[in-house]
Structures are given as C-alpha cells and as structure tokens.
Amino acid sequence: MKKPKYQAIVEYIKARISKGEWTIGSQIPSQRHLAKQFEVNRSTVITALEELMADGLIEGKAGKGTVVTNNTWTLMGKQTSTNWNENVTLGIHKPSISTVQEINEAESDDSLIQLSKGELSPEIFPLEKMKSIVQKVSSQLTPFGYEEPKGNVKLRHAISEYLKRRGVNVSPSSILVVSGALQSLHLISIGLLKRGSTVFLEFPSYLYSLTVFQSAGMELNSLSMDKEGIMTDSIYQTKEKGKIFCIPIQPFIIQQVL
Amino acid sequence: MYTNPTFHNPTGTLMRKKRREELIEYCVREQLPVIEDDVYRDLWIDNPPPEPLKSKDHHGNVLYLGSLSKTLSPGLRIGWVVGPESVINRLADLKMQSDYGSSTLSQLVAAEWLSSGLYDHHLEDVREQLRNRRKVAIDSLNKYLSPYATWEIPKGGFFIWVRIKSTFKVKRLFDKALSSGILVNPGRIYAEQSGQYIRLSYGYASLDELNEGIFQLSEIIKHQYK
Numbered sequence: 001m002k003k004p005k006y007q008a009i010v011e012y013i014k015a016r017i018s019k020g021e022w023t024i025g026s027q028i029p030s031q032r033h034l035a036k037q038f039e040v041n042r043s044t045v046i047t048a049l050e051e052l053m054a055d056g057l058i059e060g061k062a063g064k065g066t067v068v069t070n071n072t073w074t075l076m077g078k079q080t081s082t083n084w085n086e087n088v089t090l091g092i093h094k095p096s097i098s099t100v101q102e103i104n105e106a107e108s109d110d111s112l113i114q115l116s117k118g119e120l121s122p123e124i125f126p127l128e129k130m131k132s133i134v135q136k137v138s139s140q141l142t143p144f145g146y147e148e149p150k151g152n153v154k155l156r157h158a159i160s161e162y163l164k165r166r167g168v169n170v171s172p173s174s175i176l177v178v179s180g181a182l183q184s185l186h187l188i189s190i191g192l193l194k195r196g197s198t199v200f201l202e203f204p205s206y207l208y209s210l211t212v213f214q215s216a217g218m219e220l221n222s223l224s225m226d227k228e229g230i231m232t233d234s235i236y237q238t239k240e241k242g243k244i245f246c247i248p249i250q251p252f253i254i255q256q257v258l
Numbered sequence: 259m260y261t262n263p264t265f266h267n268p269t270g271t272l273m274r275k276k277r278r279e280e281l282i283e284y285c286v287r288e289q290l291p292v293i294e295d296d297v298y299r300d301l302w303i304d305n306p307p308p309e310p311l312k313s314k315d316h317h318g319n320v321l322y323l324g325s326l327s328k329t330l331s332p333g334l335r336i337g338w339v340v341g342p343e344s345v346i347n348r349l350a351d352l353k354m355q356s357d358y359g360s361s362t363l364s365q366l367v368a369a370e371w372l373s374s375g376l377y378d379h380h381l382e383d384v385r386e387q388l389r390n391r392r393k394v395a396i397d398s399l400n401k402y403l404s405p406y407a408t409w410e411i412p413k414g415g416f417f418i419w420v421r422i423k424s425t426f427k428v429k430r431l432f433d434k435a436l437s438s439g440i441l442v443n444p445g446r447i448y449a450e451q452s453g454q455y456i457r458l459s460y461g462y463a464s465l466d467e468l469n470e471g472i473f474q475l476s477e478i479i480k481h482q483y484k
Contacts, residue, residue, distance in 0.1 A: 042433060099432070099447050106441045113471040116441045117462035118267065118416070119332055124387050124461075126380050130331070130367075133376065137366045144362040149350040151338075152365035158372035159324075159338050166299065167309035168322060168340065176339050176346050176353065177360050180332070181297050181323045184339040185260075187349045187356075188293060188321060200259040200290075204448035204455075206267035207260055222449065227410070229263050229273035232280045235290070 005040050009048035012038075017057060017068055027065045028058060031098065046098055060101050100209050151177025182212065189216040200238065202230055259290050264307045265298035265415030268448050268457040272413050275308040282314045289319075297325045297337070300381050302414035303389050318342035326368055329384065330377065335360065336368040388416060388461065391468065395460035398469045402476035416461030419445075422454045426479050431456060434478050440471045 016022045029037070034045045049066060052058045059069040103116055150156060156172035163170055178184050185207075193199070195217030201207050203222030213220060224234040261281075263273035273281070285292050294311045312322040318341065325337030339349060353359065371377040395418060396411055406426045409418050422428055431453070432444035445455030456475075460468055 147359040155369040167313035179335040204450040208449035209447040
C-alpha cells in the first residue's frame with residue numbers, strides 16, 4: 001500500500017529535526033510553503049503537523065508560527081500511548097490552533113479586508129479624548145512603583161462604580177485588575193480549577209479557539225444553545241451523558257495495567 | 259461553567275432575562291461555579307441588555323469578567339475579574355507571581371476614562387457607529403448572500419454568525435476568501451465542524467470594505483456553483 005501523503009511530510013520534518021538542521025526553537029516553514037513543496041492540500045499539511053504536535057516535536061507559538069520544541073532521540077522513537085482524553089482534545093483543537101495562528105498573522109496584513117477582527121475600527125478610536133486624558137493623567141502624576149496586588153485603588157473604585165450602574169454591587173476589594181479577560185481565564189484555570197475538571201461551555205464558543213483550560217489539564221464539554229443562549233436542560237443531560245461515557249473507560253485502564 | 263451570555267462570541271446571541279434567571283438558579287442549586295464573560299455588554303445597539311448573571315448571584319457563585327479591550331482600546335491591556343474576596347485574593351496572588359501587576363500608567367488612564375464620564379460618552383459614539391456599520395453589513399448580506407446563507411441580526415457586539423446553506427457546501431471557504439484578500443473567521447475555530455459557518459465582524463473594516471468583502475464572498479460561492 002502506498003504511504004499516505006501526510007506521512008511523507010512527517011518523515012521529512014522528523015529527518016530535518018533529527019539531523020539537527022532544525023534546532024529547538026527554530027521556526028518550521030509555513031503551511032502554505034509545505035503544501036507547495038509537497039504538492040498537497042493545506043489540510044494534508046495540517047494532518048502532518050498535528051501528528052508532529054502530538055509527538056511533542058513541534059508546537060504553535062503565538063506570533064512565532066510553528067516551532068521545534070523537542071529533538072531528543074528517545075522522543076523520536078517513542079510510540080504514543082493511547083490516552084483518549086488527550087487524543088480527543090488534540091483532535092478537536094490542534095487544527096483550530098493552526099488556523100488561529102494563521103488568522104493572527106493575517107490580521108496584521110493591511111492589504112486584506114479584515115472581516116475577522118474582534119476589535120473596534122481605528123475610525124472609532126477616540127484619539128483626541130485619549131490624548132487629553134493621557135495629558136491630564138500625566139500632569140497629575142506622582143512617583144509610582146509596584147501597585148497593590150489587586151490593582152490601583154483609584155481604578156478599582158472606578159470599576160466598582162461602573163459595575164454598580166450595571167446591576168453588580170461589589171466593593172473594590174472584590175475586584176482584581178487584569179490585563180484582559182484572557183488573563184482572568186488563565187488565572188482561574190491555574191488557580192482555582194483542578195486538573196481533570198470539566199468546563200461546560202456554549203457550543204460553539206470563542207473559548208475553543210484558545211487553549212487556556214486545556215493547557216491546565218481541563219476538558220471542555222459543550223452545551224447546546226438556542227436563540228437565547230445556553231439551554232439549561234442541556235447541562236443536566238450533558239452531565240449525565242458524561243457519567244455514562246466514563247464507564248467503558250474503566251475496563252480499558254485495567255487491561256492496560258495487566 | 260463558562261458562559262458569554264451577552265452578545266456571545268461567535269454567534270452574537272443575547273440571553274434574555276428569563277433564561278438568565280433560570281440558568282443562575284440552576285447553577286446555584288447544583289453548586290456549579292460560573293465564569294461570566296461579559297466583555298461585549300457595553301456594545302449594545304438596540305436596547306441595554308438584561309443585567310448580568312452576577313447581579314443575581316448572592317452566593318458568590320459567579321466570577322464576572324469585564325474589559326476595556328472591546329469597547330475602548332485593547333492596547334490599554336485593562337480588564338477585571340470580580341468574585342468572592344477569598345477567590346480574588348487568591349487570583350491576585352497568582353497575578354503578582356506572574357507579572358507583579360498591571361502598568362500604573364494604563365490603570366490611571368483607565369480610571370480617568372471611567373470616572374470622568376468620558377467613557378459613557380464614548381460608548382454613545384460607539385453605539386451610533388456600530389448601528390451604522392451593522393446596517394451596511396446587513397444590507398450587503400441581503401443584497402449578495404441571501405441566496406446562499408442565513409443569519410440573525412445581532413442586537414449588539416460586532417459579530418454576525420453566517421450559516422452557508424447546506425446546498426452550497428463550500429470547501430475551504432476560509433482559504434478561498436483569504437486568496438481573494440478577505441479575512442474571515444471560519445466556524446471550525448469555535449468547534450463548529452460542519453464547515454458551513456463563518457463569523458463576520460462589522461466592527462473593524464471600513465464601510466466600503468464591508469460591502470466589498472461580502473460581495474466577494476458571494477462571488478466565491480457563486481463561482482463554485484457555476
């Protein structure tokens with residue numbers, strides 16, 4: 001039987017890594033480039049890259065493309081053991097991640113029509129107001145060093161007032177200033193949730209395009225939505241289904257141990 | 259549970275008051291902790307959205323996330339998380355261990371925006387512009403894509419979740435659009451594997467580009483079925 005096309009790409013990349021030509025940290029050619037080189041579809045390249053990612057040889061890095069992360073001989077020869085949890089996660093996520101990287105890259109290309117950006121247009125940016133606020137802040141500046149762990153007190157008061165107008169009554173001591181919602185999610189994932197926990201979320205969801213919970217060892221479990229968002233019934237159903245789904249795993253693990 | 263009940267990314271769905279009450283009641287009863295991601299709340303276009311789930315949380319069950327990135331500037335890098343004090347203390351400790359806190363300058367600028375009232379004025383401008391942008395996008399969709407696709411008109415935020423009708427299966431629409439100079443987000447990055455969905459944003463491109471981009475998408479689909 002003829003080898004699948006993606007296998008040729010996998011072998012080519014493995015060879016370059018094992019010869020030490022592509023060292024740890026070096027960027028591998030773009031998907032577009034590889035597709036051209038091997039005269040295959042992008043999807044074939046993605047399949048190959050997924051396999052190499054699953055082997056731990058390469059990894060997508062934000063802003064850097066796909067880079068070599070490992071080259072040890074033990075790793076090269078290692079057969080991946082079956083771990084359904086991880087494989088399922090990889091199956092769902094790695095293709096997305098390469099697409100997300102491609103999008104991130106393309107978002108800085110001014111020649112493209114950007115119908116993807118989740119960001120307000122520069123046309124809407126309040127530049128004059130921003131300038132005057134920055135000036136006002138600068139004229140009142142006092143020496144500054146590290147802030148309080150939860151963030152600048154003045155800002156936390158302002159946020160507390162802002163939230164009150166939106167129906168949320170909280171004191172500044174219950175507010176943590178972060179660099180964006182993503183940092184909140186990151187802190188929650190490393191600080192509050194146990195490895196192996198399940199995170200329920202809407203299907204589809206923006207969260208699937210990130211790896212924040214999966215990287216902290218959590219599983220994502222989709223809930224159905226209708227025109228008003230999450231269907232409350234679906235939480236119960238999904239929880240029950242999860243329980244049933246776990247049962248066949250048990251004999252499998254025992255078999256492995258034996 | 260993670261949820262994005264107000265102008266959900268990517269579908270634009272808005273959870274109404276009754277569903278919010280049902281959901282929070284369920285989560286409190288089942289002791290299911292909730293992360294409420296509410297970063298699009300201020301981008302309502304038609305009417306102010308129902309109050310956050312957090313407003314009905316009397317048990318400290320909800321961690322509430324907000325940000326200035328979607329409404330003012332992602333460059334400030336300012337957002338917040340709200341929750342029970344013990345949880346916030348724990349998260350603050352982790353934040354210190356990771357970056358020793360956000361920049362004082364950014365925080366002071368954000369505080370000034372919020373407390374001066376200029377942020378609220380700015381939001382009025384944003385809503386006006388988004389209303390106009392949404393109109394241009396929906397008009398173009400009606401004009402060019404209605405034979406091939408369906409969508410809901412979002413009540414806020416800046417995303418339209420477009421479903422290409424199954425009779426017009428477009429292989430690699432994302433790649434084809436990119437080769438025509440248009441960047442869209444394919445549904446698959448949100449785990450929608452059918453390949454029939456794309457997320458369009460009307461928040462960023464110029465009005466002409468919005469129109470042109472949507473026209474080009476229709477051409478790609480039309481071309482495939484010639």
